[in-house]
Amino acid sequence: MNVTIKDVAREANVSVATVSRVLNEKKNVSAESAEAVKRAVEKLGYSPNFLGRDLRKSETKRILAIIASTEQTFYNDVLRGMQDAASAQGYDVLIATSANDPEREMHLLGMMFSRAVDAAVLLAPKLDTETIVDLASRYKLAVCLERVDAQGLLCVTINNERAAFDATSYLIGKGRHRIGLITTKIRSQSSIDRENGYRKALRANNIPFLPELVYAGDYDAESGTKGCDYFLNLPRRPDAVFSISDTISIGAMAHAVQNNILIGTEMLFFGFDNIGYSHMFIPKLSTVDQSCYLQGKTVVEKLISNIKNDKPDTGTYMLPHTLILRESTGDAAAANRR
Amino acid sequence: MNVTIKDVAREANVSVATVSRVLNEKKNVSAESAEAVKRAVEKLGYSPNFLGRDLRKSETKRILAIIASTEQTFYNDVLRGMQDAASAQGYDVLIATSANDPEREMHLLGMMFSRAVDAAVLLAPKLDTETIVDLASRYKLAVCLERVDAQGLLCVTINNERAAFDATSYLIGKGRHRIGLITTKIRSQSSIDRENGYRKALRANNIPFLPELVYAGDYDAESGTKGCDYFLNLPRRPDAVFSISDTISIGAMAHAVQNNILIGTEMLFFGFDNIGYSHMFIPKLSTVDQSCYLQGKTVVEKLISNIKNDKPDTGTYMLPHTLILRESTGDAAAANRR
DNA sequence: TTGCCTATTGAAAACGGTTACAATTTGGTG
DNA sequence: CACCAAATTGTAACCGTTTTCAATAGGCAA
Numbered sequence: 001m002n003v004t005i006k007d008v009a010r011e012a013n014v015s016v017a018t019v020s021r022v023l024n025e026k027k028n029v030s031a032e033s034a035e036a037v038k039r040a041v042e043k044l045g046y047s048p049n050f051l052g053r054d055l056r057k058s059e060t061k062r063i064l065a066i067i068a069s070t071e072q073t074f075y076n077d078v079l080r081g082m083q084d085a086a087s088a089q090g091y092d093v094l095i096a097t098s099a100n101d102p103e104r105e106m107h108l109l110g111m112m113f114s115r116a117v118d119a120a121v122l123l124a125p126k127l128d129t130e131t132i133v134d135l136a137s138r139y140k141l142a143v144c145l146e147r148v149d150a151q152g153l154l155c156v157t158i159n160n161e162r163a164a165f166d167a168t169s170y171l172i173g174k175g176r177h178r179i180g181l182i183t184t185k186i187r188s189q190s191s192i193d194r195e196n197g198y199r200k201a202l203r204a205n206n207i208p209f210l211p212e213l214v215y216a217g218d219y220d221a222e223s224g225t226k227g228c229d230y231f232l233n234l235p236r237r238p239d240a241v242f243s244i245s246d247t248i249s250i251g252a253m254a255h256a257v258q259n260n261i262l263i264g265t266e267m268l269f270f271g272f273d274n275i276g277y278s279h280m281f282i283p284k285l286s287t288v289d290q291s292c293y294l295q296g297k298t299v300v301e302k303l304i305s306n307i308k309n310d311k312p313d314t315g316t317y318m319l320p321h322t323l324i325l326r327e328s329t330g331d332a333a334a335a336n337r338r
Numbered sequence: 339m340n341v342t343i344k345d346v347a348r349e350a351n352v353s354v355a356t357v358s359r360v361l362n363e364k365k366n367v368s369a370e371s372a373e374a375v376k377r378a379v380e381k382l383g384y385s386p387n388f389l390g391r392d393l394r395k396s397e398t399k400r401i402l403a404i405i406a407s408t409e410q411t412f413y414n415d416v417l418r419g420m421q422d423a424a425s426a427q428g429y430d431v432l433i434a435t436s437a438n439d440p441e442r443e444m445h446l447l448g449m450m451f452s453r454a455v456d457a458a459v460l461l462a463p464k465l466d467t468e469t470i471v472d473l474a475s476r477y478k479l480a481v482c483l484e485r486v487d488a489q490g491l492l493c494v495t496i497n498n499e500r501a502a503f504d505a506t507s508y509l510i511g512k513g514r515h516r517i518g519l520i521t522t523k524i525r526s527q528s529s530i531d532r533e534n535g536y537r538k539a540l541r542a543n544n545i546p547f548l549p550e551l552v553y554a555g556d557y558d559a560e561s562g563t564k565g566c567d568y569f570l571n572l573p574r575r576p577d578a579v580f581s582i583s584d585t586i587s588i589g590a591m592a593h594a595v596q597n598n599i600l601i602g603t604e605m606l607f608f609g610f611d612n613i614g615y616s617h618m619f620i621p622k623l624s625t626v627d628q629s630c631y632l633q634g635k636t637v638v639e640k641l642i643s644n645i646k647n648d649k650p651d652t653g654t655y656m657l658p659h660t661l662i663l664r665e666s667t668g669d670a671a672a673a674n675r676r
Numbered sequence: 677t678t679g680c681c682t683a684t685t686g687a688a689a690a691c692g693g694t695t696a697c698a699a700t701t702t703g704g705t706g
Numbered sequence: 707c708a709c710c711a712a713a714t715t716g717t718a719a720c721c722g723t724t725t726t727c728a729a730t731a732g733g734c735a736a
Contacts, residue, residue: 002396004722015686020724028684045476050452051398052722055389055691058340060454070408070417070433071614079408083435092446095408095433097421108430114388115692116398138383221618250618257620276409277615280559280588282595342692353716358694366714390692393721453722 003044011040023048054115063300064120065095066108072219072247074273074292078123078145081296089304091118100186102126112139119303122146124188136314140307144299145290147189147316154306155316156299158290160190163321164197164242165204167270167288170323171240172205174330176268178213180238182227182248185216194244194272213238217248224251232259239267240329246271246278246287253281253328269328283327290321341382349378361386392453401638402458403433404446410557410585412611412630416461416483419634427642429456438524440464450477457641460484462526474652478645482637483628485527485654492644493654494637496628498528501659502535502580503542505608505626508661509578510543512668514606516551518576520565520586523554532582532610551576555586562589570597577605578667584609584616584625591619591666607666621665628659 005023009016014033021029022037040046054060063086067075083093094117098105105126112120119140125132125148133150135141142154171179181198184191195214202209215230217223224243228251231238243249249271253263261267263283271278274289298317306312325331347354352371359367360375378384392398401424405413421431432455436443443464450458457478463470463486471488473479480492509517519536522529533552540547553568555561562581566589569576581587587609591601599605601621609616612627636655644650663669 002722006722016723017686017688017725018684021685024724030684033684047448047451049393049722050449050454051389051393052691053452053724054454055387055393055693055722056724058691060389062454064432067408070405070414071411073409073411076408079435080437083437092434092449094402095435096430097417097433099418099421110385111388111430113385114391116388116392116400221614250615254618254620276559277588280592281619282592340692343694344692354693355695355716355718356714359715362694368714371714387692390721391694393692393723394694396721 002049003046005046005048007044008037008040008046011044012036058115060116060118061091062117063091063093063303064108064111064117065093066098066105066120066122066124067095068100068124068126069097070095072273072275073277074246074275075123077292078296081293081298082121082144082300083296085297085300086304091300091304093300098124098126100124100126102128106131109135109139109141112141118307121299121303140303140312142299142303142306144295145190145292147193149189152314153316154299154302154312154314156295156302157190157316157318158295158321159318160193161197161200163272163288163290164194164244165201166197166321166323167272168198168201168242169204170325171242171268171270171329172201172207174240174268176240177205177207178210178236178238178240179207180213180215180227180231180241182215182217182224182241182243182252184219184223184244184248186219191244198242219245219247221247221251221254224248224253225255228252228255232256232261237267240270241267242270244272246273246275246285249285249287249328250277250281253283253285264327264330264332268330271328274324278324279326286326286329286331287324288321289324291319294319340387341384343384343386345382346375346378346384349382350374396453398454398456399429400455401429401431401641402446402449402455403431404436404443404458404460404462405433406438406462406464407435408433410611410613411615412584412613413461415630416634419631419636420459420482420638421634423635423638424642429638429642431638436462436464438462438464440466444469447473447477447479450479456645459637459641478641478650480637480641480644482633483528483630485531487527490652491654492637492640492650492652494633494640495528495654495656496633496659497656498531499535499538501610501626501628502532502582503539504535504659504661505610506536506539506580507542508663509580509606509608509667510539510545512578512606514578515543515545516548516574516576516578517545518551518553518565518569518579520553520555520562520579520581520590522557522561522582522586524557529582536580557583557585559585559589559592562586562591563593566590566593570594570599575605578608579605580608582610584611584613584623587623587625587666588615588619591621591623602665602668602670606668609666612662616662617664624664624667624669625662626659627662629657632657 009019022034086093096108122143136153144156147157215227271285271287274287278285347357424431434446460481474491482494485495553565609623609625612625616623
């Protein structure tokens with residue numbers, strides 16, 4: 001059934017070495033041999049077994065991207081950036097989902113330990129920092145979209161604290177002093193950083209931090225709905241809501257709309273991530289754009305360079321972010337910006 | 339640097355065969371040897387090279403899922419179903435994106451030809467039917483979410499024509515006779531089937547099919563916006579719009595809202611896919627649920643069974659679909675159904 | 677003709693595991 | 707004590723490539 005390089009060699013009346021040379025476009029092979037090999041390959045429908053090749057070369061030209069799930073649409077741009085950077089150097093990106101389970105994340109990293117891929121990128125690490133840093137010292141491992149609070153690890157992200165600071169400051173600049181925060185119970189570094197940015201912005205403007213204005217849920221829209229509901233039932237409602245993700249924010253806005261809250265005047269909403277749906281939802285959501293495509297592209301470029309050079313770059317790179325102002329903060333004029 | 343099974347064998351004072359046996363939990367190995375091997379593995383931080391193992395065993399226990407991009411959120415449930423079914427039998431699912439490019443799809447299938455994965459599932463095939471059927475005869479290949487109009491290919495999907503028929507019929511049952519259709523220029527089988535379902539429903543109710551009520555765009559929300567704009571500028575507007583995907587429908591509804599159209603009364607909207615955002619958008623979108631999780635689970639179960647049995651099941655399986663009725667068709671009462 | 681350089685080729689050794697088979701040890705039994 | 711079966715172990719072949727190295731052939735100058 002399976003046709004191997006030996007079969008091709010026999011069919012073409014040459015040695016396996018010659019077949020291999022033709023297939024890998026090495027020089028030092030006569031035109032006749034090359035022709036004969038190509039004919040044989042064609043005739044037998046041969047395609048080389050990468051397991052043999054990879055074993056011999058000790059490289060697979062494959063990079064594993066580990067994400068939580070494909071639910072978060074903003075992964076898409078990151079992955080596109082990764083794939084583009086990878087393709088440019090003959091690599092492929094494979095994606096696997098961890099479902100936020102550290103054990104499964106470790107299992108997937110096993111593909112890297114066992115050389116089924118050359119390197120891996122964690123896009124939403126759930127393993128503890130210690131473990132990640134340890135692994136990064138022994139394997140080609142990088143983190144993207146999340147900051148890891150440690151040295152010795154290639155890490156591409158944005159300055160989440162600064163971005164949240166900017167978003168909150170913008171709301172304050174609009175005269176809002178009672179700003180609700182919807183965050184997540186899961187303590188990812190980005191959530192923590194965004195919370196800290198929110199607090200710092202309050203402090204910088206001498207606005208007291210009120211614990212009752214913080215709601216913590218999951219990463220989904222439903223949590224936004226619940227958070228909004230919680231805020232609306234407060235004795236004194238907030239006049240603006242900053243959520244650590246667009247998905248949450250959309251859920252929150254949906255609930256506000258149903259309760260006839262005037263979004264953009266009565267209550268402002270600010271999201272995070274600039275997902276595609278953020279400007280489809282009416283009113284359009286103001287949000288923070290983290291340059292996802294660029295992050296993905298950057299992390300893979302540096303990772304591949306690490307694979308090749310093996311004096312690894314273990315820096316942390318913070319790429320720029322942008323505030324996108326739309327209707328939910330009363331900036332309808334800019335609504336057609338994406 | 340790289341520690342191999344030989345190093346472990348030396349460290350544990352046994353042969354490589356014994357190490358292998360311990361690692362694979364074979365019987366016929368004494369407790370002392372097992373213990374020694376485990377200590378050595380621990381001490382050296384050994385993890386087996388799968389390339390060697392896979393080459394020898396000619397199997398990788400990995401299945402490749404090829405999707406267009408991670409943009410479409412409804413892939414998430416399919417992939418979850420696939421992963422669950424795979425995990426249950428010790429397999430892993432790897433995801434790769436084709437960006438709707440047939441050449442890239444072929445390149446990715448190369449991982450199957452070259453045995454880097456045991457099997458592959460196409461979730462949005464862009465290759466022509468002929469090619470797919472040919473490949474399926476030689477490799478473990480299946481198609482999911484899309485019907486392939488041919489024999490000899492494992493295929494798990496829903497009856498898209500029937501589902502579109504049901505959705506359109508529902509709109510007709512609501513007294514609508516001027517129903518717009520937003521479809522895609524890309525001629526995927528599901529788009530074709532859904533269009534046919536729309537037409538059949540019209541015919542079954544003696545409603546003439548009007549080409550001017552059909553708008554074809556891309557798969558994104560922006561196309562929905564454009565389609566809706568086109569409809570609103572028609573001399574006679576449609577009184578309902580059926581879109582072949584929720585994303586399109588959401589874009590369409592957003593545009594309608596901005597033009598002060600009363601959704602649910604003045605104009606009804608019906609989507610397809612039941613994505614998470616479909617019930618976050620206000621008004622909530624009526625849509626067709628294709629049991630994504632089940633589709634994913636089913637296709638992988640059958641595919642693994644094909645890997646093992648090699649008298650392959652090449653049937654086409656149509657799983658059930660469900661109409662989800664929400665506000666966009668004036669069914670607010672059912673709005674809290676998901 | 678001889679000698680030397682270059683281009684082409686093939687044999688065989690890796691790569692890191694698994695496993696068939698043979699060899700050795702162990703234990704029990706007559 | 708001799709013998710046999712069962713349990714444990716090691717040797718070596720094998721999976722399908724790539725690549726080193728040596729061998730061969732061909733061309734050209736002396």
